[in-house]
Amino acid sequence: MLKTKIKAPEFSLPDQNGNIHKLSDYLGNYVLIYFYPKDDTPGCTKEACGFRDIIGEFKKMNTVVLGISKDSIVSHKKFEEKYSLNFTILSDESKKILKAYNAWGQKKFLGKTFEGTLRISYLVDQEGKIIRAYPNVNPVSHPQQIIEDIKKLA
Numbered sequence: 001m002l003k004t005k006i007k008a009p010e011f012s013l014p015d016q017n018g019n020i021h022k023l024s025d026y027l028g029n030y031v032l033i034y035f036y037p038k039d040d041t042p043g044c045t046k047e048a049c050g051f052r053d054i055i056g057e058f059k060k061m062n063t064v065v066l067g068i069s070k071d072s073i074v075s076h077k078k079f080e081e082k083y084s085l086n087f088t089i090l091s092d093e094s095k096k097i098l099k100a101y102n103a104w105g106q107k108k109f110l111g112k113t114f115e116g117t118l119r120i121s122y123l124v125d126q127e128g129k130i131i132r133a134y135p136n137v138n139p140v141s142h143p144q145q146i147i148e149d150i151k152k153l154a
Contacts, residue, residue: 001102001120001133001135002101002102002122002130002133003130003133004129004130004131004132004133005129005130005131006129006130007128007129007130008023008031008033008101008122008124008128008129008130009023009097009100009101010022010023010024011023011090011092011097011100013068013090013091013092013097014073014090014091015073015076015088015089015090015091016073016076016077016079016080016085016088016089016091017073017077018073021066021088021090023124023128024128026064026124027126027127027128028062028126029062029063029064029126030061030062030063030064030123030124030125030126030150030153031063031064031066031123031124032058032063032064032065032066032121032122032123032124032146033066033068033101033121033122033124034047034051034065034066034067034068034120034121034137034142035067035068035069035098035101035103035117035118035119035120035121036048036067036068036069036117036119036139037069037116037117037119038069038071038117039069039071039075039076039078039079039089040075040078040079040082043119043139044069044139045083046139046140047119047137047139047140047142047143048067048079048083048085048089049083049085050139050140050142050143050144051065051067051085051087051143052083052084052085052086052087053143054143054144054147055086055087057147058087058146058147058150061147061150061151062126063146063150064087064088065087065088066087066088066089066090067087067088067089067090068089068090068091068092068097068098068103069089069091069092069117070091070092070093070095070098070117071091071093072091072093073091075091076089076090076091098117101120101122102118102120103117103118103120104116104117104118105118118135118136119136119137119139120133120134120135120136120137121133121134121137121142121146122134123146123149123150131153132149134146
């Protein structure tokens with residue numbers, strides 16, 4: 001995990017529509033950057049739909065939600081359309097940003113160890129600094145947890 005109170009690494013990544021997004025585009029807002037392993041898998045779908053269902057609360061609190069995975073733009077577009085996602089999902093096929101945020105590493109599943117995307121998130125303040133890091137998030141409760149944390153900041 002990256003430490004809090006440091007400047008979040010800048011990025012420039014395409015979204016599900018091919019539009020480029022930079023972290024610096026969102027200065028003045030809170031930004032939740034959440035890393036997830038794969039489009040349209042059970043845990044990732046629950047997490048994305050959780051954000052979708054309460055996106056209005058995030059907007060009221062001046063917070064942008066950005067999901068990032070190594071999946072392609074095409075995969076992201078299908079994921080967005082299938083679940084009516086209403087926030088930006090970014091494609092990092094090179095894994096450069098995943099690695100910059102320490103969201104790429106060793107995982108274990110069914111007794112096997114392999115490299116993959118870690119389910120972690122960062123809450124970034126209006127000046128671009130990390131104010132909260134979330135390791136090993138629960139995909140079901142994570143969206144509401146972020147809302148509660150932002151309320152505490154107000």
